[in-house]
Amino acid sequence: DSGVTQTPKHLITATGQRVTLRCSPRSGDLSVYWYQQSLDQGLQFLIQYYNGEERAKGNILERFSAQQFPDLHSELNLSSLELGDSALYFCASSVTPAQWETQYFGPGTRLLVL
Amino acid sequence: AQTVTQSQPEMSVQEAETVTLSCTYDTSESDYYLFWYKQPPSRQMILVIRQEAYKQQNATENRFSVNFQKAAKSFSLKISDSQLGDAAMYFCAYRPANFGNEKLTFGTGTRLTIIP
Numbered sequence: 001d002s003g004v005t006q007t008p009k010h011l012i013t014a015t016g017q018r019v020t021l022r023c024s025p026r027s028g029d030l031s032v033y034w035y036q037q038s039l040d041q042g043l044q045f046l047i048q049y050y051n052g053e054e055r056a057k058g059n060i061l062e063r064f065s066a067q068q069f070p071d072l073h074s075e076l077n078l079s080s081l082e083l084g085d086s087a088l089y090f091c092a093s094s095v096t097p098a099q100w101e102t103q104y105f106g107p108g109t110r111l112l113v114l
Numbered sequence: 115a116q117t118v119t120q121s122q123p124e125m126s127v128q129e130a131e132t133v134t135l136s137c138t139y140d141t142s143e144s145d146y147y148l149f150w151y152k153q154p155p156s157r158q159m160i161l162v163i164r165q166e167a168y169k170q171q172n173a174t175e176n177r178f179s180v181n182f183q184k185a186a187k188s189f190s191l192k193i194s195d196s197q198l199g200d201a202a203m204y205f206c207a208y209r210p211a212n213f214g215n216e217k218l219t220f221g222t223g224t225r226l227t228i229i230p
Contacts, residue, residue, distance in 0.1 A: 033217065043205065045217040058217055067195070086158060097216045100147070100166070105159035 003027065004106035007092050012112045018079040019034060021109045023091030025072055029104075031055070031097045032074040037108070038087035046054055050097050081113045118142045118208050120221035127196045128229050134181075135191045135224045137206030145211035148182065148189045149218065154202040160205070165189065167211070193226075201228045 003026035012068040013019055025032050040073045045058035054095035060066075063081075068074045078085060094101035117140045117184055139148070150162040162213035165173045165182050174181050177197075181190045206221040 002160075035218075042222050043159075043218075043220040045219070046182060048217065056215065056217060090159060090160075092218075094216075095215075101216075102149075102161055103218060104161070105151075107156070107158050110157075 001103040004007065004029075004091060004093050004104055006089075006106040006109050008109060009107065010110045010112075012114065013081060014114055015081055015083060017081050017113075018077065019081065020077070021076040021089050021091075021111075022033070022074070023074045023093075023096065023106060025074070025091075025093030026104055029093035029095050030072060031056075031094045031101070032068055033070070033094075034060075034076050035090040035092065035105075037086050037090060041087075043090075046076070048097070051114040055097060078111070083113050086113045088113055093114055116143075116208050116210065116219050118206050118219050118221035120204075120206055120224050122224045123222070124225045124227070126227040126229055127193075129196055129198060131196055132192060132194045133196055133226065135186075135193075135204050135206075135226065137189045137221055138193070139161065139187050139189065139206070139208045141187070141210070143168075143210050143212070147209040147211065148180075149207040149209065150178070150180070150189075150191045150198075151205045151207060151220075152202045153205065153223070163191065196228050198228050198230065201226060 005024045044083045046060040048056040092103040136220045148165045209217040
């Protein structure tokens with residue numbers, strides 16, 4: 001158990017819908033990262049937050065947005081869902097964004113869009 | 115842009131034997147970090163081992179060790195005394211040492227099967 005929690009574990013929804021994925025980082029971790037794992041794209045970085053502020057963006061679609069709240073939990077919002085958004089979404093956290101910090105991954109949220 | 119290549123989609127090894135998983139990467143940076151993550155059937159991403167590029171000594175963690183060849187941009191993982199619990203997908207990952215760019219770039223993974 002990494003100490004990173006993600007809810008829900010599984011999510012099934014329909015195209016065009018909107019969902020919210022939640023992540024609670026390890027106690028004391030200030031930095032949160034979101035990654036998407038899909039069959040065709042592999043593991044890709046989406047976005048990073050540090051202490052409530054957006055720090056870096058990767059291949060995140062405009063239909064997707066995220067935020068980190070004052071209590072440091074983070075939410076990833078996916079809207080106008082398409083079949084291709086079906087994937088495993090991971091949250092990871094580290095104490096700080098410092099380069100030497102290890103990122104610890106949560107168990108992931110498996111999203112299925114029908 | 116940095117890329118990470120794992121050229122072995124699948125590998126298998128007899129239980130108790132040794133296996134080596136390959137990883138190469140492309141970067142113009144001189145300082146960076148390399149990682150191996152394990153993803154068992156539960157889908158959890160578990161850190162196996164990490165290597166700092168500025169360190170010449172290869173990292174080891176119990177039965178897991180790496181062969182880091184900086185000039186060749188190669189970072190292979192050796193698993194000794196393979197156990198059934200080692201069966202998983204293994205991902206090699208790269209992270210630059212640049213401030214403000216802390217994302218992990220992953221390879222496509224190697225599926226490791228352990229033969230009893």
